[in-house]
Amino acid sequence: MRDENCIFCKIIAGEIPSNTIYEDDEFKVVLDVSPASKGHALILPKNHYADLYEIDENVAADAMKLAKKLAIHMTDVLKCDGFNLVQNNHEVAGQTVFHFHMHLIPRYLNAKNND
Ligand code: 5GP
Ligand code: ZN
Numbered sequence: 706m707r708d709e710n711c712i713f714c715k716i717i718a719g720e721i722p723s724n725t726i727y728e729d730d731e732f733k734v735v736l737d738v739s740p741a742s743k744g745h746a747l748i749l750p751k752n753h754y755a756d757l758y759e760i761d762e763n764v765a766a767d768a769m770k771l772a773k774k775l776a777i778h779m780t781d782v783l784k785c786d787g788f789n790l791v792q793n794n795h796e797v798a799g800q801t802v803f804h805f806h807m808h809l810i811p812r813y814l815n816a817k818n819n820d
Pocket of ligand 2: 713
């Protein structure tokens, strides 16, 4: 399932370069090109779903399991002190790329890493 006009589908296919930090059969996880903090990552399902309204519920459940695994791993590696897990739906909520994704945004007590 792919949308020919979708930038994240192109990233998943390797047609647009990305900084990939994790990949399996179902997901690709890349660093955000415009990070809100050091290590800001995007969890992308490989199949195209526009948003939470459209996503298969099993894929959504797997995305949440992966978010937990990555949060633990990234806390270990990045030494962050907390996380925001953010997922925007529709333009009015701030969604700019219409391929479902979850933002993993590490937060740091040391404020210089937060932006
Ligand atoms: P949204 O606002 O839809 O929740 O988040 C879209 C995110 O995708 C933004 O944080 C934006 O910086 C990121 N983004 C947009 N284009 C690209 C790109 O080509 N590569 C990467 N790695 N991130 C992108
Ligand atoms: Zn897509």
